[in-house]
Amino acid sequence: MPEEARLRYDLRGLKCPLPVLKTRKRMENLTPGALIEIETTDPLAVIDIPHFCNEDGHRLEQAEPIAGGHRFLIRKRCS
Template identity: 55%
Template structure:
């Protein structure tokens, strides 16, 4: 599993960097994204609805918002 540390970045950078990172993954691969921007809880799920990728889990740890994302099938 890949890890993407985006702590300290403000909107829209977490979404833009997550989109770019997801484009480099093969279908089925997973990435754990760590953010501190509170808008990420809205923005990342919206991004995944657009891209067709899946949010498998989300939560908080060590002051960061965590998102476990699985790359969807190629379109």
């Protein structure tokens, strides 16, 4: 089965609150249920991104450490 399509968004090098602000802005034009994968080097992203998802009704599908930062997979809320 092929991997589900996702938008990749590189936010490495940006500091709080820019990763969340830019993710929120990028997600405005995504269709409900779409996946976005973001990478960030901001150490506060491990707190900020899950909080953003919870507050805006998105589902955090995956969060994992990567070299120098973190990768998050977010599914846009369906309604």
